Amino acid sequence: MATETVDTHLDPARWLDEHGDLLYRYALARVRDAEVAEDLVQETFVAALRGQRNFAGRSSERTWLVGILKNKIVDHLRRKWREQPLSELEPAEQAEDFLDLLFTRGGRWKEGAGRWGDDPAAGVRAADFQRVLAACLEGLPGRLADVFILREIEQLPSDEVRQVLNISPTNLWAMLYRARMRLRGCLEANWLGHAEGKR
Amino acid sequence: MLTCRDVTRLVSESLDRELPPLLRFRLRLHLVLCLFCRRFERQMLALRALAREVAAGEADGPGLPEAAKERIRGRLRGEQAQP
Numbered sequence: 396m397a398t399e400t401v402d403t404h405l406d407p408a409r410w411l412d413e414h415g416d417l418l419y420r421y422a423l424a425r426v427r428d429a430e431v432a433e434d435l436v437q438e439t440f441v442a443a444l445r446g447q448r449n450f451a452g453r454s455s456e457r458t459w460l461v462g463i464l465k466n467k468i469v470d471h472l473r474r475k476w477r478e479q480p481l482s483e484l485e486p487a488e489q490a491e492d493f494l495d496l497l498f499t500r501g502g503r504w505k506e507g508a509g510r511w512g513d514d515p516a517a518g519v520r521a522a523d524f525q526r527v528l529a530a531c532l533e534g535l536p537g538r539l540a541d542v543f544i545l546r547e548i549e550q551l552p553s554d555e556v557r558q559v560l561n562i563s564p565t566n567l568w569a570m571l572y573r574a575r576m577r578l579r580g581c582l583e584a585n586w587l588g589h590a591e592g593k594r
Numbered sequence: 595m596l597t598c599r600d601v602t603r604l605v606s607e608s609l610d611r612e613l614p615p616l617l618r619f620r621l622r623l624h625l626v627l628c629l630f631c632r633r634f635e636r637q638m639l640a641l642r643a644l645a646r647e648v649a650a651g652e653a654d655g656p657g658l659p660e661a662a663k664e665r666i667r668g669r670l671r672g673e674q675a676q677p
Contacts, residue, residue, distance in 0.1 A: 407674065411666060419658035419662075424648070441673055504598050511640065546610070579634075
């Protein structure tokens, strides 16, 4: 940036003011650790600065920055899972005991399933939903949350999630199942089931 | 016949891969006959839709802390100073 022509589109200080908060919230919602989120935002801006020639205005500045951040988040999770593979985790995190509470020994529903899936947004503000789901995500064991977030929030294809986290397809499906069952239970208990009644 | 517990697992799995035809058929058969499992399937679809809304929305919440902004500003100035 030693030239006289100052292109306002490539002004890092302005990037920080205009996009810093959004990028931080984006990262925090996905890594759930303020310190890590700050680092990822910083890495994003540094990478953007170094690669700004690649920004040809094909997309908006914000989309470009979020794209860089997405890669940083995936890299972070990849590193995290390589450093501590699943096998080193406590068995408690892999237990399916909570499923035994839902089903009889014969595998039938004990209490049934509420109707909230029919029309989840009825009478409820979207922002409330997001808060409830975010709170429920926080209650998930960390690894289950990572898997769910990559698959359903970042919406990576299953195979890609599997490769990033270095786990088998069976393991991926089992973890997504557990994550969804827990989230479903949390939503039903804290919000939706309540609001609508079970049957 | 598949149990309801099996069905919940398979409904989840069907969101992540295409099930083999026979299994898909047995799953559909159970769903036709079981109200709770049908509701469960709708819940799973709703959960997916909700997650996408969360992803699309700029969730409210605290912004980047001022101290972090200051640190990042310094870092970027350092980067720019290097040719």
